[in-house]
Amino acid sequence: MNQYHSWQSWVQQMMNQMEQQQKMIEQLQKKIEQIQSIEHPPKTVIEKIEYKFDQLKIETLEGTLQIGLTPNGSDLSEIGDLYSNQGKQLPQTDDQALHFLQEYMVSDIPVWMNQYCRDHDIQVSEKHKERMIEDVRKQLPQRMEYYRNQEPEAPPETLFHQIQTEIQHSIAQYFDTIQGDEDR
Structure with a gap:
């Protein structure tokens, strides 16, 4: 009976520890997402714009429009x-x-x-x-x-x-x- 009780308490202790670790992982993931959003601001993607710069076709345009210096x-x-x-x-x-x-x-x-x-x-x-x-x-x-x-x-x-x-x-x-x- 003593072993059963200690076994149950050990399992309960491990479950509590796993829950704490899972919460910590979720907090860290949120922090990582916040940091990444600050370092890499969202980009605007414009798709399929065709200009006739010597027959150059642009399928996807991302970032700032550059006039071609x-x-x-x-x-x-x-x-x-x-x-x-x-x-x-x-x-x-x-x-x-x-x-x-x-x-x-x-x-x-x-x-x-x-x-x-x-x-x-x-x-x-x-x-x-x-x-x-x-x-x-x-x-x-x-x-x-x-x-x-x-x-x-x-x-x-x-x-x-x-x-x-x-x-x-x-x-x-x-x-x-x-x-x-x-x-x-």
Whole structure:
């Protein structure tokens, strides 16, 4: 009888311990889910969007829309055009170059976009242009890092001019592919 009683109490003790462990596991799983949701915010997934960027078809689009900043191609007639600073002080550090690019996006690009649209008879709403500018501005740090990795020894003003040229070329390519927009 004594053994039976101790056996029963041992089983009861093990059951209690298992319940406590199960509760602890559930709490830990909840904490892990909370941490993962903070580190990886939910993504918006847009499926099956087709653009005619040289017949490129996109089946699934996730994350931020990138307008296609590419280093290839340029409308410049002379290599010297790339390095004309239009009377502005040249950046001495990568941080200054990034700051100058942010200013360029706010002050010069809207004027350039309006002129380009007028010259090519393209109808794009101001709201659409603002979204494009904001999207490109968000990409500037990554583009600076990309060019810095490509040319570690390049002076900041070179990177500034490369990205400046890339921005104009990419926006021009985008405008050339759209048929106008509905946000007018």
